[in-house]
Amino acid sequence: MQKKFPEGFYWGAATASYQVEGGIENCDWAAAARDGRVPPCGRACDHYHRFEADFDIAKSLGHTAHRFSIEWARIEPEEGKFNEVEIEHYRAVLQALHNRGIKPYVTLWHFTLPLWFSESGGFERKDAPVIFARYCAHVVDRLADLCGAFSTMNEPEVFASNGYLRGTWPPFLRFTLTDRVAITNSGRQYEAKSSRGLGPFWRYLRVNKQLAKAHNAAYQAIKRVAPVVDVSVVKHVIVFAHNGSWFNRIKAWVANYVWTYRHGNRVYRYCDSIGLNYYFYTQFGDTRSWKKTDMDWNFAPEHIYDALMMLARYNKPLFVSEGGIADEDDSDRAEYIKRQVAGTHRAIQSGADVRGHMYWSLLDNYEWALGFKKRFGLVAVNYETFERTVRPSAYVYKEICDQNAVLE
Numbered sequence: 001m002q003k004k005f006p007e008g009f010y011w012g013a014a015t016a017s018y019q020v021e022g023g024i025e026n027c028d029w030a031a032a033a034r035d036g037r038v039p040p041c042g043r044a045c046d047h048y049h050r051f052e053a054d055f056d057i058a059k060s061l062g063h064t065a066h067r068f069s070i071e072w073a074r075i076e077p078e079e080g081k082f083n084e085v086e087i088e089h090y091r092a093v094l095q096a097l098h099n100r101g102i103k104p105y106v107t108l109w110h111f112t113l114p115l116w117f118s119e120s121g122g123f124e125r126k127d128a129p130v131i132f133a134r135y136c137a138h139v140v141d142r143l144a145d146l147c148g149a150f151s152t153m154n155e156p157e158v159f160a161s162n163g164y165l166r167g168t169w170p171p172f173l174r175f176t177l178t179d180r181v182a183i184t185n186s187g188r189q190y191e192a193k194s195s196r197g198l199g200p201f202w203r204y205l206r207v208n209k210q211l212a213k214a215h216n217a218a219y220q221a222i223k224r225v226a227p228v229v230d231v232s233v234v235k236h237v238i239v240f241a242h243n244g245s246w247f248n249r250i251k252a253w254v255a256n257y258v259w260t261y262r263h264g265n266r267v268y269r270y271c272d273s274i275g276l277n278y279y280f281y282t283q284f285g286d287t288r289s290w291k292k293t294d295m296d297w298n299f300a301p302e303h304i305y306d307a308l309m310m311l312a313r314y315n316k317p318l319f320v321s322e323g324g325i326a327d328e329d330d331s332d333r334a335e336y337i338k339r340q341v342a343g344t345h346r347a348i349q350s351g352a353d354v355r356g357h358m359y360w361s362l363l364d365n366y367e368w369a370l371g372f373k374k375r376f377g378l379v380a381v382n383y384e385t386f387e388r389t390v391r392p393s394a395y396v397y398k399e400i401c402d403q404n405a406v407l408e
């Protein structure tokens with residue numbers, strides 16, 4: 001019998017502003033690119049000007065939902081000054097989705113910081129939660145008539161660890177002991193020139209706390225201006241599993257606590273729902289040799305099941321806000337998606353209240369410190385001509401969306 005998803009389940013794909021829009025020069029990543037520490041982003045996919053055509057493609061692929069993010073530096077280019085022209089731009093983006101019957105999921109902050117904020121200390125600033133909440137409330141106040149689902153932030157744990165422990169992302173602080181545990185990023189070409197020391201560790205802990213406070217403050221500020229919108233946080237869950245030995249059991253427990261639950265426990269009371277970004281499964285004591293994706297990550301899409309079940313403990317509606325594969329020749333993407341969707345279905349059967357599934361990403365895009373080489377898109381982008389080409393796997397995903405069911 002066909003394994004169906006609940007009626008009204010949302011299907012779509014995700015993007016993030018800096019990775020696809022192009023033309024953003026007043027944020028910390030653009031400054032880092034000017035300093036030669038990360039690849040330049042330039043016009044990216046020029047999605048800022050091509051969103052209508054891109055949403056036509058999403059629609060033609062059967063998508064009923066779309067997750068995208070707002071670029072904070074566009075909206076608040078100077079501290080406390082909001083740019084209405086850019087608000088109008090995002091209103092047009094939301095309108096374009098509505099016109100196509102696609103439900104928007106808006107993320108208010110996806111990694112990049114306005115320069116004035118990063119240069120004055122970013123989330124280490126004492127008043128960062130207040131500043132962040134003010135920005136979030138302003139945007140939601142202006143967009144709530146066109147959108148019912150807002151995530152305050154994307155993957156706070158990734159932002160903090162890459163910036164303050166590994167030193168690969170702005171502000172490039174590296175904790176000396178990180179070398180022992182860091183997951184490698186294959187294919188990095190730019191020298192991050194990170195500052196090493198023991199200090200980053202304390203700053204990392206502080207930023208983590210500040211991010212939780214910022215989310216909680218933003219939740220409350222948003223509810224004051226738009227009480228009925230759904231407010232969530234988007235969490236990156238690494239599934240740390242074990243081979244059964246007591247030592248590895250303890251390791252997995254500690255790792256899951258530190259990576260997922262520590263932050264989750266701090267914010268879940270201020271979440272109407274939770275978004276899951278899933279990419280990693282790793283087992284302590286594993287002797288299997290895994291097939292790898294183009295990112296050199298284990299090919300383990302079905303373990304999205306474990307990630308969803310980990311978040312289910314918070315008893316909130318969940319949605320898959322990201323999950324996907326870098327696969328330049330598109331030889332493995334269809335299989336990856338099918339297995340990821342099957343894992344999601346299994347989690348629903350086991351009691352997780354999952355409401356939607358968004359593949360990462362609609363388009364090939366700027367993969368942060370790795371630049372444009374890694375290709376996650378259902379749709380390929382030619383970065384010279386900006387031509388879009390739908391990959392064959394996108395039609396397999398379309399079948400899933402159309403049938404609202406697992407494809408065996």
Ligand code: BGC
Pocket residue numbers: 016019154155158236277279322360366367368
């Ligand atoms: C991030 C995306 C990123 C993707 C693939 C997620 O952690 O939210 O911005 O492109 O993973 O690495």
